[in-house]
Amino acid sequence: MAKTIRELVLEYFKNHPNKELPHGPVVDWVTEQYEKEHGNPPRDPWRTIRQLHQEGKLKKIRKGVYEYDPSYVHEVVLFEFSPRDREVIFERDGHRCVVCGRGPKDGVELAADHIKPKDKGGTNTIENGQTLCYEHNLRKSNYSQTEAGKRYFIRMYQTALKNQDEKMIAFCQAVFDVYDEHDVDQHIDRPDTKNRLI
Numbered sequence: 001m002a003k004t005i006r007e008l009v010l011e012y013f014k015n016h017p018n019k020e021l022p023h024g025p026v027v028d029w030v031t032e033q034y035e036k037e038h039g040n041p042p043r044d045p046w047r048t049i050r051q052l053h054q055e056g057k058l059k060k061i062r063k064g065v066y067e068y069d070p071s072y073v074h075e076v077v078l079f080e081f082s083p084r085d086r087e088v089i090f091e092r093d094g095h096r097c098v099v100c101g102r103g104p105k106d107g108v109e110l111a112a113d114h115i116k117p118k119d120k121g122g123t124n125t126i127e128n129g130q131t132l133c134y135e136h137n138l139r140k141s142n143y144s145q146t147e148a149g150k151r152y153f154i155r156m157y158q159t160a161l162k163n164q165d166e167k168m169i170a171f172c173q174a175v176f177d178v179y180d181e182h183d184v185d186q187h188i189d190r191p192d193t194k195n196r197l198i
Helices: 005-014 023-038 045-054 083-092 134-142 145-162 166-181
Strands: 059-062 065-067 110-114 129-133
Touching: 005 023, 005 045, 023 045, 023 065, 045 065, 083 110, 083 129, 110 134, 129 134, 134 145, 145 166
Parallel strands: none
Antiparallel strands: 059 065, 110 129
């Protein structure tokens, strides 16, 4: 039976216990194995590595470097706001999603979201909470806020190319330059390498 991305990632780490492994070679190996078994490339193996760290299965040594230590593996206690704190966050935000402004009056369910996740040093305090609709909470769960932003500008850039909107093309390229300058989300390729406006 073909293995899942998660099973392949764990297999690689378990075959190299107590070694500091950069995620690049792990992703390469998982991609190769997954393509052999499934006939198509896996979706975002690096995100599976991060999830395994968040679940307490892998140690994060530093940015992009993880380690499997059999003596370390443990279950992580869920990091959630108390019902009282959730209600305080909802009231503070007017019972509306801080991204789209929708709420229960629009037939939309709300979630109390951690602005800065626990694995990045976030706390379980009201100040670190925000109200999101389930749609935007799911999007944020799938992508960090900076990843979501970069993907949004990639779509904007592609639209600008189709419309031959040079002003918007240059704007998007300037945004990509900022991502590069600060070494943020470099795993998401900028789409403008062949179409740079000089």
